[in-house]
Amino acid sequence: MKFFHTADWHLGKIVQGVHMTDDQRFVLEQFVEAARQERPDAIVIAGDLYDRAVPPTDAVRLLDDVLSEIVLGLGIPVIAVAGNHDSPNRLHFGSGFMRQKGYFITGLLERGGQPVILSDADGEVHFHCIPFADPSIARGVYEKEDVTGHDAAMGCIVEDISNSMDSRARHVFVGHAFVTPGAEPEENTSTSERPLSVGGAEYVDAGRFAPFHYTALGHLHRAHSVGSGTVRYSGSPLKYSISEESHQKGFLSVELDGDGEVKVEHRTLTPRRDMRTVEGTLAQLLEMPPSEDYVFVRLLDRAPVLYPMERIRTVFPNALHIERVMPIHRESAVRSKGSLTEMDDLTMFRAFFEEVEGGTPDAESEELFREMLDDLLQTERESGKETVGK
Secondary structure (H helix, E strand, O other), rough: EEEEEEEEOOOOOOOOEEEEEHHHHHHHHHHHHHHHHHOOEEEEEOOOEOOOOOOOHHHHHHHHHHHHHHHOOOOOOOEEOOOOOOHHHHHHHHHHHHHHOOOOEEEEOOOOOOOOEEEEEEEEEEEEEOOOOHHHHHHHHHHOOOOOOHHHHHHHHHHHHHHHOOOOOEEEEEEOOOOEHOOOOOOOOOOOOOOOOOOHHHHHHHHHHHHOOOEEOOOOOEEEEEEEEOOOOOOOOOOOHHHHHOOOOOOEEEEEOOOOOOEEEEEOOOOOOOEEEEEEEEHHHOOOOOOOOOEEEEEEEOOOOOOHHHHHHOOOOOOOOEOOOOOOOOOOHHHOOOHHHHHHHHHHHHHHHHHOOOOOOOOHHHHHHHHHHHHHHHHHHHHHHHHHHH
């Protein structure tokens, strides 16, 4: 059986004030075309279809267009679960009658839930669909008061599924969680994804998914496997922050043979506009080839620059952010002469100058600093006298 594994569409996403709906439509049209050409047996969406619980109208319309084309136009079943950004109740609505048309959406966690069963020449494949659920939800569903973290919650879920698994079938888990080897803390793959909980309670042990032939995950935005080649994140189809600059965005094509052996291929999607960093002085940036990409600018000018965004957008009209980068010299006076609170004003000035410029100030600079400091102190003294007089 062949299916496409995708996740984290985040329809309705806004990045630095820019609505990404047109960019999302652009890559999803490629995704639909791939489905049209390859005709997979199913498409799996592992959560975060929307970016927020109440998505904008354009995002709802886009999801409707894509699902209609895949399910009704191509006749390919879509199996989806709610993610932590989705509203579980909104997505779950209509799930009963939509199953008849081939759209299998699970928004709410249920005890003893039945899998989606598809068949090929080698028999049945059972897709176990588990939406994102806070441990408090799992605690109530499974009536276990000791479930306090996501790993313990997933343990209850997998145990519940295992109790009724058909040994003759092949099994695919579809879920939305932060999965790591041994539930050990790891960095998120994107700053655009919000934490699932505070501290280590959000991590789930990849070993939990040993009973399944393949585990299709959503939540982390970089495509990668966890522990083994059968526990995988597809990643998001589009970059949603500059922290994802190096990601290769796309989806996974998964083939499951009759023995449950898995073959996975990563398919890339081409964005309408890339998201990347450009770096240089303003003069250097203005000499770069014009680009429509979404760029985050690292400005290296030492001197102040007036209206930098307006000028940079003459070359990069979709520039999203400017960061002023100042050189840091680690062997600074601050480290060699103690804390700032222990310095007099002139020593502090020298430390600051060395931190920024990498050298000591000359006599003229020090004299200018003394004059400015004297003027400032004189102003403060005069202001104090006026206050006392009143």
